[in-house]
Amino acid sequence: MEDSRIEECEHDNSNTQEDAQVEESEQNNKDMEVAPALISVHPTQNSVAVAVGSDLRVFDLLDNCAVTLVDESGGASHNDSIRCIKYGTNGKLFVSAGDDKLVKVWSTDCWRCISTVISEKRVSAVAISNDGLHVCFADKFGVVWVVDLPGFDGTEAPLNKKAAPLLAHYCSIITSLEFSPDGRFIVSADRDFKIRVTVFPTKPLNGAHEIQSFCLGHTEFVSCLAFISAPDSPQGFLVSGGGDSTVRMWDIISGTLLDTCEVGAKVELIESDATEANCLTITDICTIPDCNLIAVAIQSLRGIMLLTCDLPSRTLSVTKVVSITGENFVPTSLGSSISGGLLWMVTGASKLRGSDISSLSRVKAVSGFNKSSPGAPEQEPVVLIDTEIPGGAKLLEKLQGSMSIDEKVFLAAADAVKTAMCNLLIKKQYTDEKREFRKRTRNDKKNTQ
């Protein structure tokens, strides 16, 4: 082995290149571990939940106090970054899941964990059926699992159920799972630009085999999904955001693309530092009920963009940009309730490299959305100041972890989340040379040692 030192420099160069490659992939792995802060709001705004890293924080707006989660499995409820949280539409259940491969179902009355489901892989998306009887979760290998929850009042001992496979996107990371408003369909989006609409069967534990349609049109990974309710269409209209900087509207029955909104281009006009046309990913979308408005969070945008959905013409258009002034706030997650009339936003991240402050988040809210009732006075959406937010200082203290945090940290957080998303979801394009080089280090042979 020592004789190889005398060999040409070429050999040394290739070693450095390999080392650099290994370092690069380790770096990428660490970057991918950064988890964005998430927010979710109870359907009738009884409570608001924020997840940062492994920390799940809930504030009860009815009793105006912080919630203590009761989890009989002992210790912190989650052991690793939470990647998805959601309230069920009937308001009784809440689900959280993530990198610790645990899916936890909580009762929103007493905030007890009523069921913990073990997943084989890290979980990337969750959804609760509208009737509250099933919880679905998707893993990073593209399998969507389902577990059934018989109706219960939260006083029984927690169940540890085993999930059954529901459907799969072959070897693709599933980024979002949503049920249609009428509960007939479950929609799953993946990083291979695809959206699949599947009929949700009466016996989901046997699998969902009937595909209704594929919504194809995104030219990059699909990052988020939301439904707009429509009076004459029980399945509603689907809107999706993607890594291609567009928000698209679909008819899920036929899979037809109804309209595309080039949102990224508009951001470039606003934000001076959004110079890279790539990676202006749509981070999150959220429909604001009763007013056909869709709130869109986009990388680099300090605020949100509001799109109007015109149902008769089935088109989307940018109505307004709500900028957040006075602080660097790029939302990482959005949430709204059916009745509260507010749009909630959070920014933050966990496990930032080089930062010893972990689990930071900043919560804000926007009010003043024009209800679609004719004759109602025109309202302007306005970003609420801290004291105007329901729950006020107590809520912010609980959900943020502290009242005031250094702004620079939030920009770093938003940046880290952006990089993490890119590394995870955008397929790396290698040059032919690099691909050949990578194949050299591939080891198909049996260990001859």
Next chain:
Amino acid sequence: MLQNKGNPTINKSTGLPRKRFYRARAHSNPLSDSHFPVPLSPSHVDYSQHYPQLFPAADQTGTYKKIQFADIGCGFGGLLISLSTLFPETLMIGMELRDKVTEYVKERILGLRVANPGRYQNVSVVRTNSMKYIPNYFEKGQLSKMFFLFPDPHFKEKNHRRRVISPQLLDEYAYVLQVGGIIYTITDVEELGEWMKSCLQNHLMFEPLSQKELEADPVVKLLSTATEEGQKVARNGGQTFQVVYRRITPAS
């Protein structure tokens, strides 16, 4: 394209490609994110590129005919070539993951088109990963026949998820097949044959063809005789296991 006067890869007298210049490993990893273009949606599939005589213009609106047969993992194209003359009015396509093998099939089709004017215009091949991109190529209920001949057995249990027939992938195949469409599978590996049979049996959108129907179907005989793989098995005196099912409307 075929002016290969000095090109040893094409046999000068027949105009057909020489297999030894297109050798590739039998196995290809379907999990790897390979480098090939994928159509954004079925309406983006370029029929004029695949069937130039039938679709001279690149403009797609009002494509009067659509692809109806798909050979998944078509290998060196044996089945497609036989089907092309058996069903001259039907458009068919082969999907293959391996680059060199796809090139071979392309050259083979081109050679046959030149040697037999007017024939083989209805068959083509595309390099793609059919486990990920079938919905990109075919609309709902578009296909009337799908073929899975001698698929990779992926013997190790941990690799079973790479098998081209699986309970989850059958959802997608059921989606692109019309009601009444037929899925043909054959293998020389008994365990794989049992696996495919059990997947299809347990899937509510498929039912088996009766013995009578199998005997009446001219395509069934081709499964074991038309492909290079099938011929090799016959030469070695091996046994084949056939599983043929029909796509049905599930009873709800």
